[in-house]
Amino acid sequence: MDDLKQAILDFAESSKKTKFYFKDIQNAAQKVYPDANKRDIKKAATALVNEEKLVYFSTGSTTMYGLKGRGQTEDY
Amino acid sequence: MAFEPKEVQKELKYEELRIYSDEELNNYTEEELKDFKIKHDIPMCEDLESGPWPSFVADAKREALHRRKLADDRMLIERDVVEDLLGQLELSFEHGETHWKHGGIVGVFGYGGGVIGRYSDLQDQFPSIAHFHTMRVNQPASKFYTSDYLRSICDLWEYRGSGMMNMHGSTGDIIFLGTFTEQLEPIFFELGHKLQQDLGGSGSNLRTPSCCIGKARCEWSCIDTQDMCYELTHYYQDELHRPAFPYKFKFKFDGCPNCCVASIARADMSYIGTWRDEIRIDHEAVRAYMGGEIAPNGGAHAGKDWGKFDVQKEVIDLCPTKCMGMEDGKLVIDNKECTRCMHCINVMPRALRPGTDTGVSILFGAKAPILEGAQMSLLTIPFIKCDPPYDNIKENVIEPIWDWWMEEGKNRERLGELIQRQGIKKLLEVLNIPPMPQMVREPRSNPYIFWKKEDVPGDWDRDINDYRSRHKR
Numbered sequence: 325m326d327d328l329k330q331a332i333l334d335f336a337e338s339s340k341k342t343k344f345y346f347k348d349i350q351n352a353a354q355k356v357y358p359d360a361n362k363r364d365i366k367k368a369a370t371a372l373v374n375e376e377k378l379v380y381f382s383t384g385s386t387t388m389y390g391l392k393g394r395g396q397t398e399d400y
Numbered sequence: 401m402a403f404e405p406k407e408v409q410k411e412l413k414y415e416e417l418r419i420y421s422d423e424e425l426n427n428y429t430e431e432e433l434k435d436f437k438i439k440h441d442i443p444m445c446e447d448l449e450s451g452p453w454p455s456f457v458a459d460a461k462r463e464a465l466h467r468r469k470l471a472d473d474r475m476l477i478e479r480d481v482v483e484d485l486l487g488q489l490e491l492s493f494e495h496g497e498t499h500w501k502h503g504g505i506v507g508v509f510g511y512g513g514g515v516i517g518r519y520s521d522l523q524d525q526f527p528s529i530a531h532f533h534t535m536r537v538n539q540p541a542s543k544f545y546t547s548d549y550l551r552s553i554c555d556l557w558e559y560r561g562s563g564m565m566n567m568h569g570s571t572g573d574i575i576f577l578g579t580f581t582e583q584l585e586p587i588f589f590e591l592g593h594k595l596q597q598d599l600g601g602s603g604s605n606l607r608t609p610s611c612c613i614g615k616a617r618c619e620w621s622c623i624d625t626q627d628m629c630y631e632l633t634h635y636y637q638d639e640l641h642r643p644a645f646p647y648k649f650k651f652k653f654d655g656c657p658n659c660c661v662a663s664i665a666r667a668d669m670s671y672i673g674t675w676r677d678e679i680r681i682d683h684e685a686v687r688a689y690m691g692g693e694i695a696p697n698g699g700a701h702a703g704k705d706w707g708k709f710d711v712q713k714e715v716i717d718l719c720p721t722k723c724m725g726m727e728d729g730k731l732v733i734d735n736k737e738c739t740r741c742m743h744c745i746n747v748m749p750r751a752l753r754p755g756t757d758t759g760v761s762i763l764f765g766a767k768a769p770i771l772e773g774a775q776m777s778l779l780t781i782p783f784i785k786c787d788p789p790y791d792n793i794k795e796n797v798i799e800p801i802w803d804w805w806m807e808e809g810k811n812r813e814r815l816g817e818l819i820q821r822q823g824i825k826k827l828l829e830v831l832n833i834p835p836m837p838q839m840v841r842e843p844r845s846n847p848y849i850f851w852k853k854e855d856v857p858g859d860w861d862r863d864i865n866d867y868r869s870r871h872k873r
C-alpha cells in the first residue's frame with residue numbers, strides 16, 4: 325500500500341499536468357508495479373485523498389485527481 | 401452478501417428538527433408579493449412568467465421576498481442570493497453566454513462526488529453568488545418521502561444555502577442549488593448525522609441509482625425495484641463516492657417493460673422487470689371489456705368518445721409480434737413469440753396480467769449524445785432471476801462489466817461507446833454468455849462471421865508458417 329501511494333505521488337509530482345484521470349494514475353502505478361490491481365490502486369488513491377495529499381477535481385460530469393496545492397486552487 | 405446498515409433508520413420528526421417557526425415560514429402576503437421588485441431589472445426573466453406553464457422565475461421571486469423578510473441571523477449565506485441569481489441570469493440572456501465558471505476542487509471530505517463547484521465570473525456585480533455550489537442529495541427509493549423529511553431538508557437548505565432546490569435532477573437526486581464553500585461540511589454533517597441522508601453521485605462515479613414506484617404501488621411490478629435500488633446503492637457505496645471509473649455510470653430499475661424511469665434510454669445498465677412464463681388471462685374479464693362493462697386502459701381515454709371498444713383493432717392488431725388472436729371467441733396468446741411489450745396488459749389490466757415466474761432483463765449502454773449520438777441500451781441478458789441480495793447479478797454481471805470497462809474504457813468513454821468500439825461479441829465474452837436471438841435488433845447486415853477454433857465441431861489445423869512459406873504478405 326505505501327509503495328503504491330509513493331508510486332502515485334512520484335507520478336503526480338513529476339507530471340507536467342496538474343490533473344489526472346484515475347486511468348493515468350492506474351497506468352503509472354502499474355508501470356512500477358505491473359501486478360498491482362485496480363482496487364488496490366484505488367484504495368491507495370483514496371488514502372492519499374484522506375491524507376490530504378491528493379484532491380478531487382470535478383466538473384460535475386467527470387472527476388480528476390490533482391496534487392494538493394498545485395494547479396487550480398479552491399477559490400479561483 | 402447483503403448490505404448491513406450500521407444504525408437503524410429513525411423516523412424523522414419535523415418538530416424536533418425544524419429551524420424556522422411557522423411565522424417565519426409564512427412571512428409575506430400575496431399582496432406584498434404583487435408589489436415586490438427584486439433589486440435588479442430583469443425584463444427578459446419576467447417575460448418567462450407570461451407563458452402557459454408555472455415559471456421558476458415566479459418561484460424564485462417568492463423565495464427572494466421570503467429571504468428579504470427573514471431576520472439577519474436566520475440565514476448563514478447572503479440574503480440576496482436569489483436576487484443576484486436572477487440578475488446574473490438576465491445578463492446572461494443579454495450577452496448570450498453564461499457567467500458561471502463550472503467545476504473545481506470543492507467537495508466534502510473523503511467524497512469525490514455529490515458536490516459540483518460553481519462560481520460566478522461577475523463576483524463584483526453579484527457578490528452573493530460568488531460561490532454557488534450545487535449539492536446532490538440521494539433521493540429515497542421511488543422518491544417516496546414524508547412531509548416531515550421534506551420540511552426538514554427545506555429548513556436546512558434555507559438556513560445554510562440559497563433555499564432554492566430542484567426536485568428532481570435527471571438522475572433522481574434532490575438538488576440543492578447554490579451555497580458557499582464554508583457551508584458544505586456543515587450541511588453534510590447535518591444531512592448525515594441528523595437526517596440520515598447521504599449525498600448522491602456525480603463525476604466519474606456510480607451515479608445515484610433510481611427506480612420506479614415498483615411493488616409499493618404498482619401491480620405490474622415483476623421485481624421489488626425499491627429493494628434492489630436500496631441494496632445496490634448501499635452495496636456499491638465506494639463506487640458512488642470515490643471516483644475510479646472512466647466516466648459516469650448509471651443504474652436504473654423499472655419494474656416492468658412500461659419503463660416509467662426510462663431505464664432503457666438513460667442508464668448504462670438498465671434493469672427491466674419481466675416474466676418468463678405466460679401472461680395470465682381472466683377470460684371472464686376479457687368478455688367484460690369486449691362487452692363494454694369495463695373501460696379499457698383503466699378509463700384513461702374516457703374524456704372523448706372513441707366508439708365501442710374493439711379488441712381486434714385495439715389489442716390484437718397492435719400486438720407488435722402478432723402473437724395474439726381469437727379462437728372460438730376466446731383470447732389466445734402464443735407466449736413464446738410475445739416480446740413483453742405490455743400493450744395488451746395496459747389496455748385490459750383486469751383481464752391480463754404479467755406471469756408469475758419473474759426476474760429482470762438487463763440491458764447495457766444507453767446514453768445521451770456526446771459521441772456517436774444518443775442510443776438506447778442493448779438487450780443483453782433476456783432473463784435472469786432477481787432475488788435479494790442479488791449476488792448472482794453483482795458477481796456475474798455488474799463486476800465483470802465494470803472490470804472490463806475500467807480496463808479497456810478510454811477516459812470519458814461511456815460503456816455504450818466501449819460496446820460500440822469493441823463489439824457485442826466482446827461484451828458477450830466478458831459476461832460469458834452465448835449470443836441469443838433476443839439480442840438481435842435487426843437482420844444482420846454484416847456478412848463476415850469469424851469463428852474461433854473452439855466454436856467449430858471437429859476443430860481445424862492450420863500452420864501459419866507453412867502457409868506463409870507459400871503466400872508472401
Ligand code: SF4
Nearest residue numbers: 612618621655656660
Ligand atoms: S415501470 Fe412498470 S412496474 Fe414500474 S411503475 Fe411503471 S408500470 Fe409499474
Ligand code: SF4
Nearest residue numbers: 719738739741742744
Ligand atoms: S405483451 Fe405485447 S407482445 Fe406480448 S402478447 Fe401482449 S401485445 Fe403482444
